[in-house]
Amino acid sequence: xxxxxxxxCFAHGKESGPWGTKITRLAQVARARSFxxxxxxxxxxxxxxxxxxxxxxLAPRARxxxxxxxxxxxxxxxxxxxxxxxxxxxxxxxxxYFPGWDEEPAQCPPLTVVVHGWQDEIVPVExxxxxxxxxxxxxxxxDSDHSLGNQLPLLALLFDRLLNATLLALPTxxxxxxxxxxxxx
Numbered sequence: 001x002x003x004x005x006x007x008x009c010f011a012h013g014k015e016s017g018p019w020g021t022k023i024t025r026l027a028q029v030a031r032a033r034s035f036x037x038x039x040x041x042x043x044x045x046x047x048x049x050x051x052x053x054x055x056x057x058l059a060p061r062a063r064x065x066x067x068x069x070x071x072x073x074x075x076x077x078x079x080x081x082x083x084x085x086x087x088x089x090x091x092x093x094x095x096x097y098f099p100g101w102d103e104e105p106a107q108c109p110p111l112t113v114v115v116h117g118w119q120d121e122i123v124p125v126e127x128x129x130x131x132x133x134x135x136x137x138x139x140x141x142x143d144s145d146h147s148l149g150n151q152l153p154l155l156a157l158l159f160d161r162l163l164n165a166t167l168l169a170l171p172t173x174x175x176x177x178x179x180x181x182x183x184x185x
Contacts, residue, residue, distance in 0.1 A: 006035040006167070007062035009086075011055060011073030014046055014095070021149060022070055022092065029156050033163045035066065042073070048101045051076045056083055064088075064166050068159070071095045071123065071146065078105035078131075087111060088166040089137075090159055093120055093146050096127045104134065111169065112137035113162050115155060117144030 008030040010023045018039040019027075027037045038060055042051045055076055065086040069077030074094030081089060088111035096105070114137050116128040123146060132139035140158060144151045 004036055004062040006033070006064045006066075007060055008035045008037050008066045008068055008163075009055070009058075009060045009077075010037070010039040011051065011067070011069035011076040012039070012042060013071035013073050013093075016070070017041065017043055020070075022147075022152065022155065023068075025152050025156055026068060026090075026159050029160050030066075030163060033160065033167065035064075035163060036062070042076070046072075048072055048075050048079075048095075052079045055080045060084065064170055066090065066163065066166055068092075069094065070148075075101060078108060079103065081108045082106040085109075087170060088162050089113070090162055091115070091128075091131075091137075092148055092155065093117060093123050094128055094131060095123050096131050105131070108135045108137070110136075111162060111165055113140070113158060114138065115140045115142060115148065115151075115158060117142050117146060117148055117151070119144060120146045122146040 012018050018041045023039055030037050066088040067077035067086045068090040070092040072095045074091035075096055089108055091114045093116050114128045114132050116125050118141055142151045
């Protein structure tokens with residue numbers, strides 16, 4: 001069985017779909033960095049726990065796995081970290097710490113980036129502050145609302161930087177072999 005080298009797995013928000021504006025734009029960034037892209041459709045349920053179960057059942061695996069989520073999808077991606085062990089996590093306006101689905105995500109990777117809009121009318125910005133502080137994640141607060149739609153170029157830039165850091169953090173096969181030869185001499 002061939003192992004996928006690089007994979008980005010998206011999780012869309014409660015009211016959106018698998019190929020909304022943000023995911024479509026970020027998927028272009030991922031493909032430009034030679035990542036395969038997976039964007040499951042969660043629209044059949046508004047239950048965040050069912051969405052997490054769906055992602056875990058898909059069991060996306062890759063040498064470099066990056067989970068990306070927006071709003072409720074960010075909750076889904078963060079909650080899947082303990083089992084899927086991604087190399088990186090990119091959360092946009094994460095719908096965390098809501099009654100009934102307020103568990104603390106576990107084992108989020110060191111390469112975690114959170115982006116939130118100061119004028120978010122759905123998820124209070126304090127939720128991202130809490131998560132970022134707890135998990136020592138990079139946090140970017142932007143002049144935007146919940147959709148972050150007016151910040152697509154900056155989202156793409158931040159995501160590209162995360163993907164680049166992910167690629168640099170885990171050497172590819174030839175670099176690993178070259179390092180092993182250096183150690184043998």
